[in-house]
Amino acid sequence: MSAIIEARLKKVEEKLEANGLDGIIISGQRNVYYVTGFWGTESTVFIGRNRRIFLTDARYTLIAKQSITAEFEIVETRSALTEIIKLLEGSHLKTIGFDEQVTYADYQTLSQIFQGFDLQAQHLFLEDLRIIKDESEIAAIRKACQISDKAFIDVLDFIKPGQTTEMAVNHFLDARMRQYGAECASFEFIVASGYRSAMPHGVASDKIIQSGETLTLDFGCYYDHYVSDMTRTVHVGHVTDEERLIYETVLAANQALIDAAKAGVTYRQFDQIPRQLIQDAGFGDYFTHGIGHGIGLDIHEYPYFGTSDETIKPNMVLTDEPGIYIPDKYGVRIEDDLLITEDGCEVLTLAPKELIVIK
Template identity: 40%
Template sequence: MKTRINKVAAALKENALDALLVLQPENRYYLSGFTGDTGALLITAGTSFLITDFRYTQQAKEQSPHLEIKKMETTLAEALVELISRLGLHVLGFESDYISYKFYDTLQEKLQQVSLRPVEGIVEQFRLVKNKSELATIERAMGLLDEGFEHICNLIKPGVTEREIALELEMFMRRRGAERIAFPFIVASGPRAALPHGEASAKTINHGDIITIDFGVVVDNYNSDMTRTVSLGSPGALIRQIYDIVLEAQLAGLAAVKAGVAASSVDKAARDIIASHGYGEYFGHSTGHGVGLAVHEGPRLSMRDDTILQEGMVVTIEPGIYLPGTGGVRIEDSVVVEKYGCRRLTKSPKDRLIEL
């Protein structure tokens, strides 16, 4: 943690800042190890601080021994005023994509002699590449998804609802060590499979339905993410054809992943396959995204993101085709970027459409 703080402190000079206020929960945890739900970091070139209230001061001391703990007596704004005045700071950076306007307005009123400067990506740039410990934790979280998928495939029967599938998946993986779900599970069957983010509903699954299951869990604060599409009995020739196209696109995306290539080129590899079969307009989201302390983080594998992939990044490859009124297919794996390719972290079968 101290090394991470030092990297951010070094970045202050590059951004002409005296200090950085960190409120975004994933960034706060990454730099402090603090898991309480109330707290802020003030990072300076010298001493850095974790500000929290009475409920968490002891926890903060135990989890963040590399930081000076500052107890809030009243409000965060008042605690910041006291610290900033004591340290003689003049330029304070803040996370422009997280702070509320109300809090910004409060700070501006109370810190009239301080220049408040919006910044983006100072901490996130260091979160992109995962170390061995982070990768091991993420791999454990991904392994739970493979176990969950095998388990749930044995329970999908006519008459079962999408919500029952989602609930059983969650309970199964939580019994095996998941802290919580990473996002509301997507279980979309029949025509609802045409909804890319069709959260589990009360719909009953029927014979012949295609079923897209997109799910993830959190282990030791790190996320996992996987999608598989199966069918209950035969779904018909069109869905089979779409499945094969999406699989071809997904394999092309996986083959394109390696250190040194642009995120946009991975998106292109998958997107071109779908477009070549005439379904380009039915694939409207990016091919993937980073996974870590947040289930959706950088880099984004889209046509607009030219981030160069580096060894140790964890990204998803998840092309899909969605036909309104008919159904849809998505196949998603999470992988670690390596020097000459990638290593799959989700290993559930996908090489053919599984008929349950």
């Protein structure tokens, strides 16, 4: 782990140089974990040129000393920013970056404490580095995806039309993934049956899953702090011709992106390729959200897609989640997690995608 952290710290230090900064204040549980290997709340990191400081309160000191293997001064304090000022006294570090996403209240505190410094708001400083996954991150995401795959196979036997509620399915998936080694759920699952499946983000309710309905399951787990995010739509009891057509269209869109995704594809193309297919099939008005997002330490992280001419790069992990939602009737979404490579992509979520009818 320490070589991996060291490689990330080197990237941070190079970026400090590129952005004309003497140092940067890093906060947020995931950003701190990314550069230190420490997992816990209430921690702050300062990375300067030739200076690395980790600050936490007494509850976490021992854990920090065990989990931080890179060169860091580990400081126990309940007022991290004031402590950083003390430690920087007499140094030549003056131009200090901070995350532009801090709250207004935090910014006010920061600018009061750092009077006399040149504070520079930074746009996605760490988040941009986190877009490209290293080997250990890919291994964790791969495992999280495998756990979700297995839970999906199991849940098919658990669902009994006319008896099982959406909430029971939610709890089953959650428990089963933990049994397979997951830390916890990676977000509030979407378990949406029948007319509720037309809501792209219909979280599980008390509704009983009935024969004749479609059922959308959007779920995932954390493994070693990294997420999986997968959606499968199944049919219950029987399937109509229109349902079958919509399912095959969404599946074709999902597959079209798998076939096209590789390094060099623009964000615009990444969204457009599956969207065009759905439009050509006449369902364009019913695909109402973006094609996907990055995953990693967060369930939704950069990049997002749309009209940018930026290109996707090897070792990004991106979701591919086209959907068609017919209001008040039903919806279908199929989502995979793709690891981008030089000349293609590897699908990390391998649960079956052929049209399934639960009897």
